[in-house]
Amino acid sequence: MKQSPRGAGSHNGGLIGWFRHMSTSDQIVAAIIGAVITGFFAVLIVFIQGSAGTHSSPVGPDASERGSGGAVSSSVSASNGTSGTLAPTFSPSSQGTTLAVPASYLGLWQGTLTENSNGQPPQPVNLTLTGGRLGTVVGHSSYPTVTCDGGLTLESSLQAELTVAETYNNGQCLPDTMVLTLKGSQLEISIYLSGPSGTPDWSGTLSRVTSFS
Secondary structure, three states: OOOOOOOHHHHHHOHHHHHHOOOHHHHHHHHHHHHHHHHHHHHHHHHHHHHHHHHOOOOOOOHHHEOHHHOEOOOOOOOOOOOOOOOOOOOOOOOOEOOEOOHHHOEEEEEEEEEOOOOOOOEEEEEEEOOOEOOOEEEEEEEOOOOEEEEEEEEEEEOOOEEEEEEEEEOOOOOEEEEEEEEOOEEEEEEEOOOOOOOOOEEEEEEEEOOOO
């Protein structure tokens, strides 16, 4: 038998020749396997390149969050470890700002209020201060002759002065702002119907008592 010369004839015995002698169904299967293998290697190359790019990026605040010298600017806030919304607070100052009612204000206070503009008759008042944080109810008030009872919500707190919002549970009294100033053993009270400025609408001096008469 005459042998085929080496060269072109030898390729018929390689992969191409093997593929040509396969049945049509086998050729389809082989083509699918080849496509899957090619796709796998393509995805692997892209993944390796992407991983290399990720590791090259710096960790931490980006340039927009840094000031000169690479220091983190004030726009980046550190967590204080608390959650939720706290009652309103004030930063400490030379005026002795506190976050709650000072103990010296706590207790029962009784006295009489005088109306400063329309000449209405004096009104007795009973005041109870139980304490609490800013933004919470810290006591209640009672006006026996007009049957009004109110809750007192602390708006600001200084060692020398408290400001509370007075809202009523019954009666015909109007909501107001009450400023309380401790003067020795007595408590001066000023009530404003339109905010704590100018001359108060009602004012008076209360004394500490052990029970209301």
